[in-house]
Amino acid sequence: MTLLDQFQLLLKAANWPDWAVYLTPAVVGILLIIVFILTVVIVFIWWERRLLGRFQIRTGPNRCGPEGIFQPIATAIKILLKEDIVPEKADKLLHFIAPVIVFVPILLIFAVIPISEGAILVDLNVGIIFVIAISSISVIGIFMASWASNNKYSLIAGMRAIAQMVSYELPVVLSLVGVALVAGSFSMIKIVESQTIPYILLQPLGFMIFFLGCLAEMNRCPFDLLEADSEIVAGYHIEYSGMKFAMFYLGEYGIALAYAGVIATLFLGGWQGPLLPPLIWFLIKVFMIFSVIIWMRATLPRLRVDQLMSFAWKFLLPMAVINMLIIAIEVLVGTMQWLMIILNFGFAALLILLWSRLFTLGGGRVEA
Amino acid sequence: MLEQYGYVGILLIIAVGFTITIPLLPKLLQLIGLIPHKKNPTKSGQYECGMQTIGKNWVQFNFRYYFFAVLFVLLDMLTIFLYTWAVNIKELGIGGLVAVGVFLVILTIGYLYAWRKGALQWK
Numbered sequence: 001m002t003l004l005d006q007f008q009l010l011l012k013a014a015n016w017p018d019w020a021v022y023l024t025p026a027v028v029g030i031l032l033i034i035v036f037i038l039t040v041v042i043v044f045i046w047w048e049r050r051l052l053g054r055f056q057i058r059t060g061p062n063r064c065g066p067e068g069i070f071q072p073i074a075t076a077i078k079i080l081l082k083e084d085i086v087p088e089k090a091d092k093l094l095h096f097i098a099p100v101i102v103f104v105p106i107l108l109i110f111a112v113i114p115i116s117e118g119a120i121l122v123d124l125n126v127g128i129i130f131v132i133a134i135s136s137i138s139v140i141g142i143f144m145a146s147w148a149s150n151n152k153y154s155l156i157a158g159m160r161a162i163a164q165m166v167s168y169e170l171p172v173v174l175s176l177v178g179v180a181l182v183a184g185s186f187s188m189i190k191i192v193e194s195q196t197i198p199y200i201l202l203q204p205l206g207f208m209i210f211f212l213g214c215l216a217e218m219n220r221c222p223f224d225l226l227e228a229d230s231e232i233v234a235g236y237h238i239e240y241s242g243m244k245f246a247m248f249y250l251g252e253y254g255i256a257l258a259y260a261g262v263i264a265t266l267f268l269g270g271w272q273g274p275l276l277p278p279l280i281w282f283l284i285k286v287f288m289i290f291s292v293i294i295w296m297r298a299t300l301p302r303l304r305v306d307q308l309m310s311f312a313w314k315f316l317l318p319m320a321v322i323n324m325l326i327i328a329i330e331v332l333v334g335t336m337q338w339l340m341i342i343l344n345f346g347f348a349a350l351l352i353l354l355w356s357r358l359f360t361l362g363g364g365r366v367e368a
Numbered sequence: 369m370l371e372q373y374g375y376v377g378i379l380l381i382i383a384v385g386f387t388i389t390i391p392l393l394p395k396l397l398q399l400i401g402l403i404p405h406k407k408n409p410t411k412s413g414q415y416e417c418g419m420q421t422i423g424k425n426w427v428q429f430n431f432r433y434y435f436f437a438v439l440f441v442l443l444d445m446l447t448i449f450l451y452t453w454a455v456n457i458k459e460l461g462i463g464g465l466v467a468v469g470v471f472l473v474i475l476t477i478g479y480l481y482a483w484r485k486g487a488l489q490w491k
Contacts, residue, residue, distance in 0.1 A: 004375075022371070026378045033379075034386065083404050084394045088412040089425070100387045107383040111376050121379060122372040129451065150425045151414050163433040166440040173447045180454040238415055242403075243394045247387065306490035309436065313488045317443075318479075321472065324450070328465055331457055 002118045002189075004029055029121050033110050040286070041253045045072040047287070048253075048294050055298035079249075082242040087150055090239060094148035099240070099247035101141030106254040108134045112188050113261040116279040117271050120189060127188040128176050131262055132169075135217065138255065139165040142226070142236050145248070149239035157226040157235030160305065164216055164225065167312035172213035174320035178206040178327045179266050192270035200267040201341050205323045205348035207267045209316050214259040216312070219252070221297035225305060260289040315355060322351060435487040439479075446475055 007025040016024070046061070046069055053060025061068035086095055112127045114120040124130050139161055146158025179199055183191040200207045216223040227235040237248045264270060264285035271278035303311065326347055330340055397403045414421045453460060453468055460467075482488060 023378070026375050030379050030382050080393065081397070081403055085411060087414055089414065096391065099391060100384065103387045104380070104383045108376070108379060111379050122375045124372055152416065152425055155425070159431045163436065166433060166436055170440065170443050170447070174450070177447070177450050177454045180451060181457055184455055184458065186455060233415070233417070244391050247390060309490045310488065313436070314483070328457060332462065332465060
């Protein structure tokens with residue numbers, strides 16, 4: 001019974017007409033979701049700047065409001081008042097549509113993420129597949145942006161984006177099979193409820209593969225090859241300015257929030273947790289994941305394209321398949337959960353050690 | 369069931385409306401005169417680190433991941449079958465695992481062949 005259903009029953013009891021009973025809770029819920037996304041994204045932007053500043057031994061923005069919390073709002077107002085420059089030779093229509101196509105799928109992902117207990121728009125029985133299917137649409141928008149800009153750098157970025165997407169989609173999808181195996185369902189709520197022990201402990205290898213795959217799909221460091229400021233200037237949004245650029249910028253943090261939410265739901269037990277209310281637990285988990293993402297950005301250098309591709313195809317993909325088979329056998333045999341934790345941590349360490357022997361770093365070039 | 373997808377549809381409509389409105393806002397503010405709008409040939413040219421663009425920008429070039437794309441399509445099909453097996457693993461039992469095992473062995477042979485042939489090497 002989600003909050004939406006309860007709202008519907010309430011309206012039905014108040015003798016509202018049928019269409020209003022169906023529409024009103026949905027519209028209210030969607031508006032709440034959008035407000036939630038925008039608020040958390042603004043806090044994310046502030047948090048990334050502050051934390052990155054700390055990592056680089058400086059203070060970061062600290063002038064607007066207490067601890068610089070209003071800095072993202074100041075940035076938003078500034079960016080709203082910027083001139084909207086469209087290149088003369090650009091494909092104007094695609095140039096306009098591209099940010100929309102990047103941003104809409106990100107909002108759609110939140111339809112199946114339970115933000116709190118029962119606070120989910122629709123509990124689809126194909127939740128995981130919905131997330132995977134919808135999230136891969138964004139890359140079309142990125143490619144549209146890069147093509148429509150009529151710029152050589154952005155064209156390279158678009159090609160890289162697709163190469164990256166094509167490679168990292170498979171490990172992500174295959175590592176989630178492990179979750180479906182243990183939970184026995186695709187529905188997000190059932191997956192959260194089945195996690196008496198968070199799945200990060202039951203399948204550490206699956207979590208690592210999914211986390212790295214997500215980093216690649218949200219184009220974060222060390223996989224941000226399509227933005228690579230030092231090689232291709234700014235990548236696909238090089239010709240964008242003003243509010244359209246803000247859409248890409250928001251989209252970048254929006255997708256980070258979406259994937260952090262998915263990771264929290266699938267691997268960290270979602271809203272579950274002792275003492276504190278469910279929403280707070282969800283936010284704590286999301287911020288923990290996002291902080292790790294920022295930490296990786298501050299620590300790791302950017303990968304080269306050939307390293308990126310061989311990492312996906314020669315490391316993550318076989319690992320994901322082996323991880324899936326191990327979990328399938330364990331589920332079939334009916335292994336106790338505590339035994340599964342020990343076994344899977346052992347397997348994860350062993351596999352990573354063995355597989356990394358395949359990659360030799362000779363003169364900085366990865367061969368396998 | 370269909371009602372649930374109806375909600376996704378409503379979300380889609382609101383999301384598209386919301387995201388189209390945001391880039392249109394500056395256009396509105398431009399009419400009021402809050403946002404500058406001064407045309408300039410240099411400004412509306414392509415950005416290429418200060419240089420004039422040589423030749424056309426929409427050029428043909430080798431994007432290099434043809435083999436990866438083909439392999440992706442092949443293996444993505446695999447995952448569809450695996451998901452349907454994954455949720456019903458308890459009912460399908462050992463038989464299902466063996467079937468998936470045979471399926472994976474065939475794909476592994478193909479995968480290793482591709483690896484040996486150097487299709488997984490970014491050239």
